[in-house]
Amino acid sequence: MGSLYRLAFPEELRMTRIFENTALLEEFRGRSPEGQTPPEISRVYGGETLFPGPYGDRPYTYCSLVCSLDGRIAFEDDPVSPLLARNNRLDPEGGILNFWSLMMQRTHADACLTAARTLAAEPEATLHICDDKLIRQRMDHLGKELEHPLNIVVTRSAREVPLDHKIFHSLEEGLHVLLVTSQAGRRRLEERDGRRFRFIEIASRDDEHRIPELRQAYMFPEDNACPVLVVGTLDENIDTGLFLWILRRAGIGRLFVEAPQYMYHLIEESLLDEFFVDFSLLFAGGGIIAGMGHAFGSKDHPHSELISVAVHRQNFLYTRHRMVYDATTSP
Numbered sequence: 001m002g003s004l005y006r007l008a009f010p011e012e013l014r015m016t017r018i019f020e021n022t023a024l025l026e027e028f029r030g031r032s033p034e035g036q037t038p039p040e041i042s043r044v045y046g047g048e049t050l051f052p053g054p055y056g057d058r059p060y061t062y063c064s065l066v067c068s069l070d071g072r073i074a075f076e077d078d079p080v081s082p083l084l085a086r087n088n089r090l091d092p093e094g095g096i097l098n099f100w101s102l103m104m105q106r107t108h109a110d111a112c113l114t115a116a117r118t119l120a121a122e123p124e125a126t127l128h129i130c131d132d133k134l135i136r137q138r139m140d141h142l143g144k145e146l147e148h149p150l151n152i153v154v155t156r157s158a159r160e161v162p163l164d165h166k167i168f169h170s171l172e173e174g175l176h177v178l179l180v181t182s183q184a185g186r187r188r189l190e191e192r193d194g195r196r197f198r199f200i201e202i203a204s205r206d207d208e209h210r211i212p213e214l215r216q217a218y219m220f221p222e223d224n225a226c227p228v229l230v231v232g233t234l235d236e237n238i239d240t241g242l243f244l245w246i247l248r249r250a251g252i253g254r255l256f257v258e259a260p261q262y263m264y265h266l267i268e269e270s271l272l273d274e275f276f277v278d279f280s281l282l283f284a285g286g287g288i289i290a291g292m293g294h295a296f297g298s299k300d301h302p303h304s305e306l307i308s309v310a311v312h313r314q315n316f317l318y319t320r321h322r323m324v325y326d327a328t329t330s331p
Contacts, residue, residue, distance in 0.1 A: 017046030062274035094316035116155035158185030
């Protein structure tokens with residue numbers, strides 16, 4: 001098992017930035033603990049790329065999607081989202097830049113989040129950084145503790161957790177993993193094989209004394225036991241606010257979300273701070289879109305404002321947005 005995918009990106013890889021929200025970037029500079037963009041990231045991404053630090057009681061949260069021009073996140077006949085970029089035949093290099101952008105976002109993250117359902121559909125999906133240059137930038141310029149962000153797998157029910165997936169078997173290559181579930185999920189995991197797991201239950205903020213134990217469990221797992229965080233007291237649900245509070249107390253300053261349904265759950269809770277959307281200028285058609293089942297009303301809906309826009313040739317558009325939840329009509 002293991003053998004994390006590695007790739008050295010071409011030296012000439014670069015996108016062209018065509019718009020910057022200078023006021024927002026200045027704000028981010030003031031809120032960023034690093035204060036400057038790592039040079040490799042600045043060169044490829046076309047300019048300053050800073051992320052704010054955490055809020056007082058939760059990590060700074062951001063997410064990423066690649067979309068077709070008509071807003072689909074996958075082809076119906078092969079629903080693996082990277083194909084939207086990889087199969088852009090007019091601009092293969094633009095597709096590589098989309099993958100680089102994903103790696104850049106992981107580089108800034110302390111933890112990356114995916115869903116058990118995603119792992120079941122994608123046996124090779126691990127949330128690691130494949131390029132050694134970006135790993136060095138992460139360690140030397142961003143001061144991260146681990147070469148790869150902590151991989152967090154969220155499952156409310158624990159019905160679809162593929163325990164043979166390589167995400168759970170790559171610790172020797174530096175990939176640390178935390179499974180997060182509900183009370184019902186814990187029972188199901190215990191029924192499957194309780195000896196494979198180390199459960200840390202945090203029912204409320206009164207259990208803050210257990211957070212060092214949690215951190216020890218995912219940083220230094222023992223006896224090949226997968227650490228499992230059981231959040232809150234709800235039977236089939238995870239208390240999202242408590243979950244983010246726990247991550248912050250455990251030292252997670254930035255959380256990168258790579259699960260579309262969870263992205264929209266955070267938006268519904270006004271807990272997502274940023275949204276990266278890369279557009280591969282092809283048409284996919286069909287019905288696989290982000291946000292299915294998460295409809296907003298015409299009078300009550302979130303907004304976003306652009307942070308930056310970049311292009312590659314005439315075939316790719318790379319956009320970065322800040323979420324706005326308290327928008328009012330301009331005079």
